[in-house]
Amino acid sequence: MDTTLLTKYDVAAPRYTSYPTVPYWTAQTMPESSWLGRVQKAADLAPALSLYVHLPYCDSLCTYCGCNKHITKNHSVEEPYIETLLQEWKLYCAALPGRPILNELHLGGGTPTFFSASNLRYLIENLLKTVDLPEEPDFGFEAHPWSTTKAHLQTLYDLGFRRVSIGVQDFDEDLMKLVNRSQSIASIQRCTKDARAIGYTSINYDLIYGLPRQTPAHIERDADFIAQLMPERIAFYAYAHVPWLKRSQDAYSEADLPTGADKRLLYEIGRARFEALGYEEIGMDHFALPQDSLSKALKMGVLHRNFMGYTTTRSRLMIGLGASAISDTWDAFAQNEKNIADYQRVVQEGNLPVFRGHFLDAEDQLLRMHILNLMTRFETRWTEEHPALSAALVRLEPLLADGLVEIEPMGVKVSDAGRAFLRNICMAFDAHYWQKQPEGRLFSQAV
Ligand SMILES: C[S@@+](CC[C@H](N)C(=O)[O-])C[C@H]1O[C@@H](n2cnc3c(N)ncnc32)[C@H](O)[C@@H]1O
Numbered sequence: 001m002d003t004t005l006l007t008k009y010d011v012a013a014p015r016y017t018s019y020p021t022v023p024y025w026t027a028q029t030m031p032e033s034s035w036l037g038r039v040q041k042a043a044d045l046a047p048a049l050s051l052y053v054h055l056p057y058c059d060s061l062c063t064y065c066g067c068n069k070h071i072t073k074n075h076s077v078e079e080p081y082i083e084t085l086l087q088e089w090k091l092y093c094a095a096l097p098g099r100p101i102l103n104e105l106h107l108g109g110g111t112p113t114f115f116s117a118s119n120l121r122y123l124i125e126n127l128l129k130t131v132d133l134p135e136e137p138d139f140g141f142e143a144h145p146w147s148t149t150k151a152h153l154q155t156l157y158d159l160g161f162r163r164v165s166i167g168v169q170d171f172d173e174d175l176m177k178l179v180n181r182s183q184s185i186a187s188i189q190r191c192t193k194d195a196r197a198i199g200y201t202s203i204n205y206d207l208i209y210g211l212p213r214q215t216p217a218h219i220e221r222d223a224d225f226i227a228q229l230m231p232e233r234i235a236f237y238a239y240a241h242v243p244w245l246k247r248s249q250d251a252y253s254e255a256d257l258p259t260g261a262d263k264r265l266l267y268e269i270g271r272a273r274f275e276a277l278g279y280e281e282i283g284m285d286h287f288a289l290p291q292d293s294l295s296k297a298l299k300m301g302v303l304h305r306n307f308m309g310y311t312t313t314r315s316r317l318m319i320g321l322g323a324s325a326i327s328d329t330w331d332a333f334a335q336n337e338k339n340i341a342d343y344q345r346v347v348q349e350g351n352l353p354v355f356r357g358h359f360l361d362a363e364d365q366l367l368r369m370h371i372l373n374l375m376t377r378f379e380t381r382w383t384e385e386h387p388a389l390s391a392a393l394v395r396l397e398p399l400l401a402d403g404l405v406e407i408e409p410m411g412v413k414v415s416d417a418g419r420a421f422l423r424n425i426c427m428a429f430d431a432h433y434w435q436k437q438p439e440g441r442l443f444s445q446a447v
Helices: 003-008 032-045 075-095 117-129 150-158 175-179 183-200 218-230 246-252 259-278 293-300 340-348 362-377 388-395 397-401 417-427 433-434
Strands: 047-056 101-108 138-143 164-168 202-209 233-238 279-285 286-288 302-305 309-311 317-321 327-328 332-336 354-359 378-380 404-406 411-414
Touching: 003 047, 003 259, 003 417, 032 075, 032 317, 032 332, 032 354, 047 117, 075 117, 075 317, 075 340, 101 117, 117 150, 138 150, 138 202, 150 183, 164 183, 183 218, 202 218, 202 259, 233 259, 259 279, 259 286, 279 293, 286 293, 293 302, 302 362, 317 332, 362 378, 362 388, 362 417, 388 397, 388 433, 397 404, 397 417, 411 417
Parallel strands: 047 101, 047 317, 101 138, 138 164, 164 202, 202 233
Antiparallel strands: 233 286, 279 286, 302 309, 317 327, 327 332, 332 354, 378 411, 404 411
């Protein structure tokens, strides 16, 4: 591991779940009619869509968490929230040109398993009444091992879910106590065993490296558990430290956070162990077994990445339902009201709760495609010169000198050494960033 390069490239950098990245979106208000126009155009071009449903509640606060969530122990919030989701979906259905085909459905959070199995069934059954399904729909959900019951797993399986993503973070119970996460090794084992017995074909574990006081020994132990349990996929996230956005991250001292080369070492230890077990690194921070659909999609060159993470489904239209959810028509993004009460009020008044967004011009769409290619194939090529692409090649010259990329006259390939710096490589294509570099802190560190 070259520590000089790690130090050199450890700058604040986006994770590129969207391009342009959210801080650079220009529409600070999003007129409903403009947004629906884009949705209708996308549905006309391709009637199959992806649906993301944001279920924001959690029973307790994990202090590392960077997601949009609301902490409560009051479960009476479940029913009204679900009714609002269904009302929001109805507003979309009224605007769509025909009955949509639901290719992909993802329940994220917060903690989807905060909701009772019967409330989730009510939600999904009502959504499914309004759509047609392809032969093999891709339905998945995020499961907190502490709150996921057999009833959750069975109910969602019966409704067509075949993927479950279990939030593990780290197997060490003391480390989890330090970040205020209620979790036991036994709960992860039970959840995995139940999911397999019920018939789930793709189990993912979310792991995080770079948590406070996490050491190489923790990652080695995580890998020992992975060897026993062998989930099909592993999301091995770099801990994103953004205390200016998430105040709960102030709960521990920055001196306890592994940074730079120490942090990267945690990833390298995990990567070596996972690869020895047969996992393939399919994209940034993501691993899959060769028989999993993500590995197959990578080999076939059809891997995709969106706000839900890496996926095999490339829908032109992705609708996000729920507070803070983001929707995407490829040529526009829109985000829903983040505050749950505001979100519910706007929907109950009969309006779509989108509050901000971005309309992508031709250059945005071009750069978006190349960033997506780099994130999903570790390379990108073009057939026509464009000033924004020439500018990216110039910005990549220092990375070429450091052996992180190979540059062709009209293309870029990430080298093996460059994979650790994928965010920095994508940044070369981020015209918005270079036009106006941020004054305050926006992004977590690249390493
Ligand atoms: C939206 S969260 C939902 C998971 C679910 N609430 C649970 O706790 O099991 C999805 C994943 O994001 C990851 N995550 C959350 N905060 C993060 C952070 N600050 N840095 C890196 N990954 C983070 C975690 O791995 C988490 O499992």
